[in-house]
Amino acid sequence: MIKAKYKNIHKSVSIGDNFSIDCEKVTIGKYSKIGNNVKIKCKELVIGEHLYMADGVEIGRGGCTGPNSTVKIGNGVGIFENAIINPSEPVEIGDNCGIGADVMIWTHGAWLDITKGFPSEFGPVKIGNDVWLPARSIVLPNVVVGDNVVIGTNSLVNKSLPDGCLAAGIPCKVIKENMYPKSLDDGEIESMVNEILSDWEALCEHKGITRTIKTKYEKGKIYLNQSHFETMYNIEDKTIEGHTNDVSEDLRDYLRRRGVKIYADRFFKSI
Secondary structure, three states: OEEOOEEEEOOOOEEOOOOEEEOOEEEEOOOOEEOOOOEEEOOEEEEOOOOEEOOOOEEOOOOOOOOOOEEEEOOOOEEOOOOEEOOOOOEEEOOOOEEOOOOEEOOEEEOOOHHHOOOEEEOOEEEOOOEEEOOOOEEOOOEEEOOOEEEOOOOEEOOOEOOOOEEEOOOOEEEEOOOOOOOOOHHHHHHHHHHHHHHHHHHHHHOOOOOOOEEEEEOOEEEEEEOOEEEEEEOOOOEEEEOOOHHHHHHHHHHHHOOOOOOEOEOOOOO
16 A cells, blocks of 8 residues: 555556555655565655565654655665664665665654653664665664665664774674775686676576576676577676576576676566
């Protein structure tokens, strides 16, 4: 069920069963996928392209329909099983972020009487581009996470984190500064990609793919040859060219699983 005064949902968007979206304004970009048993309630929801939202995600709770109850999610974001995002105050998630299973993002925290000295906190949460917030982590109000940040599993993020850091813990602390992104030389990248391709070819045998498959990596590009057909994946500018079939899409999806996301005018697909 979608309840909205204004909605702009691209025709390619896929939404699962038993879902509820209740907002004044809803915008969802193309090739976004929302799973089963998802509940969304806020004033305004803006989602970019190629969102993957897994089953059981909830956006809402705790005064989530006020004037500041807005949620903005960028392109290429993954939000995984049973994550909770509370938009009592604005929540912003940048491009290419991963929000792990059972993560909780809170913009309010209060229960006991503030006139007796008990704490109360309300404030926005902003997560930058290229951030990995893994399973069972918690983000508290008035936190800004910079770009290119990796956070350890099961962390409690109660303070803002700078760009490029590795941080973890309860409470979360910066372990290393200026860690990401790393500059890798051509040899390191070639070794990594060849390992991925070797693993994928072994997986093809397990999946029962019997046709002749040849792969190679050369100067930032992966080439997949199937008899007379060739597919080229540019891992630098994240484009794909050439022949498309189930096998080429399976490799595109396998690269995605390793963080090399090559978006196209279609969903990711595995055999």
